[in-house]
Amino acid sequence: MKRTGRLLDLGVGVLLGGLALFVGGVFPLLTLAGLVKDAWPAIEKFGLTFFVTTTWDPVREVFGALPAITGTLLTTALSALIAFPISLGIAIFITELSPRILRPVWTTAVELLGTIPSIIYGMWGLFVIAPLMANHVEPFLQETLGRLPLVGALFAGPPLGIDVLTASFILSIMIIPYMATVIKDAFEMVPDAIKEASYGLGATQWETVVGAVIPTAFPGIVAGFILGVGRALGETMAVAFLTGNVHQIPKSLLEPLTTITVAIANEFTEADTDVYLGALFYLALVLFLVSFLLMYVAKEVVFLRIRKRFEGR
């Protein structure tokens, strides 16, 4: 009896350990190995020039990823710029302004925004926002900001609604929930004593937010920002409808573009040669490595710091 019990214990332990090893070790390594293997024809042929050349020509089998990488960085940066202040505002609203009873309602609303499938964002963007952009917003921007020197060049070109601006805008709505949730959680961890000390010194509510809450929760704000950026980098379907998948570096906000994810989604099933498919796998590999590193930094470095700050007391 005792023996079988011990054997069972050992068996279950080994089994569970195997599963943990699979999820935490085999899965990521397999991802790396699988992507490198299928990307190899392209890695061998283009090496690091892949990242600095702009030609994307399936017929001649010449592939350069600079337009796709630029597109990803551009839409990610723009969407993060739009989403960050909004998310910060939402977090301040929920933790400082809203009555305590209503807080769960707003929190759930934010989370629902993050639960809507990304393809729904994409389709809504295509049928509702893109026409609105093309017919109203973009002509208006051209009439106003487009007339200014320097800034005007950003709004050059025909307003079609399928461009950098629309894609970034949809992306920004998608990432708000991710940023806002983490920032809100960080704000909630700020001890009341710190806020009370600030009020005690005669600070207004806003001065307390800026002087006490934000500095204390700063690592959490950074983590939320990085999480949103990571989400934007890897997002496919929300932007798949809205970029036009044109391999060019956009010169204005109203030009079509492509991103790493959109190129993969649109061209994967068309890629008929090893090098073409390899180029798409090469893109996937870059995306995997960049988002893995980014998330690692966000979760390990930043969360560790915030944990130390509050649990060390």
Add this chain to the structure above:
Amino acid sequence: MRRRRVINVLMLSLAGLAALYGLVFLIWILVDVAVRGFQALHLDLFLQDPVPPGMEGGGLKHAFIGHAIITGLAALLGIPIGIGAGIFFAEYGRTRPWARMLRSVVDVMTSIPSIVVGTLVYALMVQPVGHFMGIAGSVALALLMLPVIAITTDEVLRMVPDHLREAAFALGAHKVDVLRVTLHAARRGILTGVLLGIARISGETAPLLFTSFNNAFTELDPTKPMASLTVTIFQYATGPYDEWHAQAWAASFILTFTTLLFFILAKWGIQRNGKT
């Protein structure tokens, strides 16, 4: 002082506006999906296969069935493995440095871009076999939900007080019996993790594009290419026919509200769990 008060009101109003901005888009999207989807909703949508493009009528039976099969198989594959890994991190791994390292990798893998998983499963399954398969889509979705379920299970088990484990051990229980005790205490939380995992994968499109691919007919064999709601929405929304667009909205309506339902159920589970 007056200036400080003005700044205070101004900035706090801006924060309120930001919240309003988020709320406006949430309602705008949901209302658009509900209204446009509801208009196109018809019983045939669930009972009929598609008709040739551009013709009136027909439905998305093939996509509903395919979606259920792909997601169901993914859940069958992903839930036991994810929960098992989570149990290990909580019950065995807390004192082992290598297990803690694995856990932080799993934590990072929760945000792996879903399209990367799609390309991976293409390389591992579709390419060697030579054609797209429904089951490959399930594997891709299962891989996506694994880290989510593992992390939630781990977090829930960690909340089970240690004296429960100590009490069981003191009664002479084996580790396996102790696991039974802690799992029982954490069951609702684990269910929440499962629901969150399903909510996460049920709306995914990118991992299915080159794994389960698409099919114009109802297909029950998971070793064949299989239609899914999301890939069909992608195909129909980018297509040129008004009839397709209407059906894409109807499918979006069903998909969105089912996903939200799963999420709300999970959320409700968390709150109940917090109370007990």
